[in-house]
Amino acid sequence: MISSDRTSELNRPINLGDAMLTDALVAALRARGNQAIAADFGEPRHGGGEDRLQLSGPGALLRAMRDFDGIVIGGGTLLQDDARDVPGGWGGLPRLCAASTVIARATRTRVAFYGVGCDPVERFGARALLRLAVKGVPVWVRDAKSASRVSHTLKGNAIVGADASLLMGFDPRGEAADDAPIVVALNGEHARHLKVEHLDELKRSGRRLVFLNMSQGGSFMDASALSKQARAAFDEVTGPLDWDEAFRLIRSAESVWGSRMHALYAAMLSGVPMVALSELPKVVTFAEDFVIPRVDDTSGMADVRPGMADAAALSAAVATADSTLDDLLLAFRGR
Template identity: 40%
Template sequence: MRILIISADRTTVSGHPQNIGDAFLTDALSRALRHADNDVVIADFGSAVRVGSEETRMRVSGVKGLASLIRGVDAVVLGGGTLLQDDQPTRPFAGLPRLCLSAGLIARASGKRFVIFGVGVDPVRRRRMRLAIGATLRLARVWVRDSASQARAAALMPGTPGLSGDVSLFDYSPRGADDRASVVRTGVLLALNRREAGALTLGQVEALRQQWGAVHFVSMDQGDDSDGGSLAPEVATALGYAGRSQSWRTVSQTIASADVVIASRMHAMYMGVLTGVPVVAIAGFAKVDAFAADFHVETAATIEEATAKRGRVDGAAVEAAVRDLTAAETRMLAFLGGSR
């Protein structure tokens, strides 16, 4: 079966992903579907060809380009990330709600199976956007990422969608205690959103350095409004942050060698728990709070509070979530008529 994945993953002019988390989860979903004996292509609405991608991507421009791509596949999977949200609240009808509804309508008109799998659903206040997201949900067979998303989706559609977990969990590979012990640890890794990065101070960096020996920063968003771009110049200098774009694999390897991850970026936390690295989540963001509850990591209200914490990882919770995701994938593939 030939399957098209539509996600929020985009390639910047440098050939790197705009958002590390979106690239990470999109590739994980693509690999899982390929391993189930499907031919998979990812729609990329970005500006260039992805550097070093191991998954098949096709650049798409506009609704006509999307329609042409959908007509050439057997099924469409709207997959991963917080796709069901009002991401451009100052515009009447744009962004992700428009993309998702367009994909669903084209798939329906073309006679293609349409699935929404592993997505997050944010609170949506504008009536027009709620109607658009509700219409998209009605066009699809739906599995969402977490229980909070499940409740929000259920309020916009008939019935209750399935629960899958986050598709980045497809990247899980069991590692023994000996493997983890052999990793040379490199200190604390910060993966902060723009707000938290902008508030980071030299004093906080120094406090973390005294505790962990070294402090590193990764920018999970690499677009025009990157997380790293919000760092104060003196803080960026102290962290040795140069602003170079990276692949998700490079970021994942950096996180895997850390002593602890302190993050307000959810998929940096996923990279941490998937490689057995303790995590401290900066609370106060809906999807971060949901992650912390599901995976039992430590939380802190501020970076200041996080400097006193050691982090936590619950391997049993990760393994249980991977089993749930695999079971949901089996049900999705049965619906699509694919393998497994």
């Protein structure tokens, strides 16, 4: 399995959401009787999560193909232009996806995308690579808007599936403890614009306020973008974690407020009320699909109250995740 999960020099996942998705998909593949392992193009990981196959680049992937019957490219918003600092758009996830499918074709290895998101892609180079990546390859996407972008922007064929994290199932928590914290999980851009007054309503609750770093890539963490004043408003800012540690924190929370979509997914799977704080397309789609309270940014925090996901929508999405993963495996077996 290939995903955007990578290990940092701190021996922790660079992105906790990517790590959660990767392990959820690997575990689901193994539960269906397959031998499954995730590739990691980062630093060697010791402990925490599923085992990783350490690869140094496309050449190492090509050599490793001899040992595999199929490649699943899965979890997260893999179909996006994430390397805007690379001239022409020829790097990042578009290059990873294209290289993976080209190598699979060259070695006659079955390949498919599963549970991925597709964001708007404007630059020519990134669009060309992603079109190459999905050409003639089965693509199961997490939502209808991603399917539309695969069809119209990337000229591929997509099947609406579900987010890979839903393969973990739903585990309702029940009542929150009296000392349950409020967890805030923001990406760097939203953290940069967070003001102390945005947090006033949360602080008035008297609960402990915790900032959860979902991105923890070595020297940069989401909290690095906070102003000194905003950072001081939190009772705790998390250090480097494994994703299961972050999941336990979210499960213990009174509520979760975030622009990090997979912190919101973790809250939903744990039965924790949440608020989405973003106008990013993927977060808007998540909030619409599961009827989650949402405002465009942190300035609207005082105007919204946490809410639970729509139970019927969540149950349907979990069932879809299970059935579409079975569909992928049947396709791999030629049935």
